[in-house]
Amino acid sequence: MASTPQERRAARHHQPVSDASPKRGRRAKPITVDAIIEVALDIVAREGYPALTMRRVATALDTGSASLYAHVVNKEDLDELLIGRLCAEIDxxxxxxxxxxxxxxxxxxxxxxxxxxxxxxxxxxxxxxxxxxxxxxxxxxxxxxxxxxxxxxxxxxxxxxxxxxxxxxxxxxxxxxxxxxxxxxxxxxxxxxxxxxxxxxxxxxxxxxxxxxxxxxxxxxxxxxxxxxxxxxxxx
Missing domain, CATH: 1.10.357.10 (Tetracycline Repressor, domain 2)
Structure with a gap:
């Protein structure tokens, strides 16, 4: 049985998330948590945080918003991941x-x-x-x-x-x-x-x-x- 979004969030806090296998189709790279984070940070860097939405990230990844929810629970979860990424880069x-x-x-x-x-x-x-x-x-x-x-x-x-x-x-x-x-x-x-x-x-x-x-x-x-x-x- 597939895990719930909350279970996926909990798992992500305790172990690395493996990249999904590439799927056939027009997308050259699979959608992963890291890819979502990178795109989201790029949007914020160029346009500011108010421009960041799940739909905006999905568009940049050439997919639909629903595809993101297999990796990110919601916008609040994405926010937490972004802050975590920035904190991880602190020396x-x-x-x-x-x-x-x-x-x-x-x-x-x-x-x-x-x-x-x-x-x-x-x-x-x-x-x-x-x-x-x-x-x-x-x-x-x-x-x-x-x-x-x-x-x-x-x-x-x-x-x-x-x-x-x-x-x-x-x-x-x-x-x-x-x-x-x-x-x-x-x-x-x-x-x-x-x-x-x-x-x-x-x-x-x-x-x-x-x-x-x-x-x-x-x-x-x-x-x-x-x-x-x-x-x-x-x-x-």
Whole structure:
């Protein structure tokens, strides 16, 4: 008896998926989980995550949507597979108590850069629980690095979650701005002028306009990662 979609998903989390044998017909290559993932990532890289649908993937593979469901349970399952693939490509260090902070900062930067390559894909990361081996591999490493730094287990667990949420929201914000074509973007000079023109009921905003508008995106990213790590080490 054929397995249910849920059983196929569970099996895929515990063992590799073998490629199906090629079938006769116009398709030169068989449809596999890896092929679906590659096509889906290509769509996101070129058009952004909102363009990704099961129908869109099926069209790119020159097949019907129904053919995909022999390999992928649904769109949510595909999202989980995509995030797992990106996590699998992260270079994870062996935890070192002497350099743990630089190590986890580097891991966070790698995840950030992966998500920025695929605009909007952090929406999938926000919705996907880390239940497959590839996403759990990343979570395991981040937890181990925090523990190596002397962070208490409960703080390390919640701290890992805070870091992941920040990376996801940071990359999503950038993708939304890029998708708008900069229509709502304001230059720093324009922003400084707007703040300078505020009424005196905003004294702190006017006085510290330079600080409020300073820094590049990644400088702010590094600052926030450091801020989270500072808080975790102080708690411990």
């Amino acid at each position: 994870l260090p062996e935890p070192d108590p002497a350099t743990w902070r630089a190590q986890i900062t580097g891991v966070c930067a790698q995840v950030r850069d992966q998500y920025l390559r695929y605009p909007g894909i952090s929406r999938a990361a926000l919705a996907a629980a880390p239940t497959n081996n590839d996403t759990l591999r990343l979570a395991e490493c981040m937890l181990a690095l925090l523990l190596a730094g002397g962070v208490a287990p409960q703080s390390a667990a919640w701290g890992m979650d805070a870091l992941s949420l920040y990376i996801n929201s940071y990359t999503l914000e950038i993708s939304l701005l890029d998708r708008s074509g900069g229509e709502w973007a304001v230059s720093r000079d324009d922003m400084l002028q707007r703040l300078a023109d505020l009424p005196d009921t905003f004294p702190h905003t006017k006085r510290h306009a330079a600080e409020l508008t300073a820094g590049t995106d990644h400088e702010r990213f590094d600052f926030t990662i450091d801020l989270i790590l500072d808080g975790l080490t102080r708690r411990s």
